[in-house]
Amino acid sequence: MTAKRETVPTANWFLVAMLALVSTGAVALALVGVLPGGQTGLRDALASNPAAVGGALLAPFIATWLGALLMRGGGRPGAAATGGERRADRETKAPPPAARGADALQLLALLQQEGRFVDFIEEDLAPYSDEQVGTAVRSIHDGCRSAIRDRITLRPVLAAAEGATVTVEPGFDPAAVRVIGNVRGEPPYRGVLRHPGWRSESVALPERTGDGDATIVAPAEVEVL
Secondary structure (H helix, E strand, O other): OOEEEEOOOOHHHHHHHHHHHHHHHHHHHHHHHHHHHHHHHHHHHHHHHHOOOOHHHHHHHHHHHHHHHHHHHOOOOOOOHHHHHHHHHHOOOOOOOOOOOOOHHHHHHHHHHHHHHHHHHHOOEEEEEEEHHHHHHHHHHHHHHHHHOEEEEOOOOOOOOOOEEEOOOOOOOOOOOOOOOOOOOOEEEEEEEOOOEEEEEEEEEOOOOOOOOOOOOOOOOOOOO
């Protein structure tokens, strides 16, 4: 988020300029009154020592201008401290959180590790026969099933076999039970269970250690010959 830059309003700058001009004019009039010969004496003084007299004339203007700049920046109480605190906050900010979806990627890594699930999904099965695919799927199924059952406890949403007749009572959770087909009126609904659903009762993924890249599902393997 970009901090809003504070500026001095145009009216304030106009006031500063007027004060500077008035102050400079006052100094000039004072010099006219002090120097012998009035205005002639002022011209002679400028001619003989322009640096000193010019500095005296410009000093009020410069001082007023610098004062306005100080009011714009550090003149406000605590302005510098606030900026320092903001810088300190940025410097001590906590490290960025883990990659988005790190838990899902961790589970995917476990499925790959124990069942080579990603390899199977990414493989083009078109060149293989059904018998070849079926033979490969058995070992993949066993590994993925073990990876899931060792870490996630799953239970059916509806404890009935597929094809059984069930009743969906009023007040059911639409996130847990999806009613499909010829749905009319209000529940209760009677129908055939096409899928019992799954509900997770517990998840026990291993804790991540170190600062490894959470997006690495499986490292590349290089065999040195």
